[in-house]
Amino acid sequence: MYNFKFSTLTKGSTVFHAVRRRILLGEIPSGSPLVEQSLGREFNCSQGTVREALLRLQEDGLVERRGYRGTIVARTYVTEAIQMAKIRIGLEVEGIRQAALSFTTKDLENVENMLDKMEKAMAGGDQYAVSELDRLIHMTIFRASNLKALESILMRCTLHMHLFTFGSQETKDLRMSPTEAHKPIMQALAAQNPDQAAEAMRDHITQVIELWAPPLKSALD
Amino acid sequence: MYNFKFSTLTKGSTVFHAVRRRILLGEIPSGSPLVEQSLGREFNCSQGTVREALLRLQEDGLVERRGYRGTIVARTYVTEAIQMAKIRIGLEVEGIRQAALSFTTKDLENVENMLDKMEKAMAGGDQYAVSELDRLIHMTIFRASNLKALESILMRCTLHMHLFTFGSQETKDLRMSPTEAHKPIMQALAAQNPDQAAEAMRDHITQVIELWAPPLKSALD
DNA sequence: ATTATTCAGATTATCGATAATGATAATCGA
DNA sequence: TCGATTATCATTATCGATAATCTGAATAAT
Known part of the structure; x- marks a missing residue:
């Protein structure tokens, strides 16, 4: 009971925020690759969950997804x-x-x-x-x-x-x-x-x- | 040979464009629900593939994803x-x-x-x-x-x-x-x-x- | 030397099944 | 009757495994 509604971090959200944080702090420099499988291993989740997080990061313009050629941290000009x-x-x-x-x-x-x-x-x-x-x-x-x-x-x-x-x-x-x-x-x-x-x-x-x-x-x- | 690079619609891309077309033609009115599983059945692909398409549609502002409460066609004001x-x-x-x-x-x-x-x-x-x-x-x-x-x-x-x-x-x-x-x-x-x-x-x-x-x-x- | 071809690896794309969630209907006890 | 609890249902979220694709290096052909 105690419907505390600390609902709500889906696992994908957790990965999303964690990677977002790293990018914004510059811990992962622009242009660095973000590999779905290895992130999945690191966060103890499946590749698909990481993929969702990366799609959301792309929506925020923080990463570039390039199909089978991998995902990288966005560059700026x-x-x-x-x-x-x-x-x-x-x-x-x-x-x-x-x-x-x-x-x-x-x-x-x-x-x-x-x-x-x-x-x-x-x-x-x-x-x-x-x-x-x-x-x-x-x-x-x-x-x-x-x-x-x-x-x-x-x-x-x-x-x-x-x-x-x-x-x-x-x-x-x-x-x-x-x-x-x-x-x-x-x-x-x-x-x-x-x-x-x-x-x-x-x-x-x-x-x-x-x-x-x-x-x-x-x-x- | 002839590396024609009609590379190539991934299946997710196909779903993305098909649903996008329907939305832009008004075949699916604003606010209508888009259900991952049923779209998957319709396009002969898995739920995950549809999900990717929906994430991309969200990036274009054409749908609203509301967590466990489903995805709907975006509304405009x-x-x-x-x-x-x-x-x-x-x-x-x-x-x-x-x-x-x-x-x-x-x-x-x-x-x-x-x-x-x-x-x-x-x-x-x-x-x-x-x-x-x-x-x-x-x-x-x-x-x-x-x-x-x-x-x-x-x-x-x-x-x-x-x-x-x-x-x-x-x-x-x-x-x-x-x-x-x-x-x-x-x-x-x-x-x-x-x-x-x-x-x-x-x-x-x-x-x-x-x-x-x-x-x-x-x-x- | 230059251009094709093949092949191995790394990585994403897809699948089918199961778990988690939120909304609503049904049930129960005061 | 009423409020709270529980069950049900539709849907999304997650998983683990397999298929498809890209890159680059090694190899062969011109």
Whole structure:
């Protein structure tokens, strides 16, 4: 009993997240092969389960599947990253504009909570948790815009930018506080002011790009 | 010998294309369930093979997979279709700008050839072939821009718009000649003129939206 | 020397069967 | 009657084994 509903990690999900984590941390460099059978052995599951995870990673743009010639970690190029950034800005700015109107106190609390966790993760030096929480916050806000079909595109762009950033430069440890960085956004959401929220979001993303991916900055007129 | 490399539809690919076709023709309406086992029986393949096809359809945004609760044909909403259209325009306009510089005579011939096939398909009343060839032409041009990672996003947007259009209104048979409709684009590509090509592409897509999806038109400032 | 051919290995693709899950209907005890 | 529990059913998730395909190296033919 106790229908605890810690449902829910299917095994495929576990593999998906584990491999995703490795890729995003750069533990498996771009272009490296991902072999279904050996991953299956490593995670104690069948090849088919790994295959499902790889298909989902492909959906996120993190791997390239090339039929009988194997699966590799996706590669990134600056020209592509620029377009990804443009799409991301367009989506998040328009998204928060919609979201601002329907954002509830509960939603705000929810995001505050994530920001707290993010602070702690940063204090603890858990780089991966930090970036995951950041994505979670942005996706949570975007979700409130009710543009479900766009979520996967947004996620793809965000992940591509992450991959590009980590692939092209070393990690910087100096970062401003997440709470501080997201404050204007939170204020605009609390005020339910769409224009203010849109501007805050645009500024925020632009700042992040400036800090983490200078090569992209110049392309964003 | 003759390594003809009609390589080759894997069985999963066959199922993928067959189901994709049905969805795009509206033979399976939005929201309908797609059951792995019964599709497997129908196509004489195993459930796992169907599953792979469904995962790929999800990547294209044509189906929603909901874990143990089944897979359904994707639904569309006007707010989402608007954003998809914006992304599509942004991508194709920027893409053809790049493509114009590297477009070869051979590429041009290739597209001309597709336009011929498209004329014939239209004469023969093969609506699906027409739309597939149109997508193929646009993707071929975009591919020349060397933005590979963006191709799946563009495809997704295009397919979403198709689904939205077919789901929300009846088929119109009156259409202008494909060759005519794409002429300004072809001329600009032949002249290798990026700005002209970009403008031609923007006009073309706008016209298509005006003709096929009026609800989207007003949202494109 | 260059081009075909063959062959071994590595890897993905497919299969058929079984387990796990979620939704709903049936049952039972207060 | 009502709420909670259990059984049933449709469907997806997973497995282990086998088939199909690709790559590259060794070999043969021109």
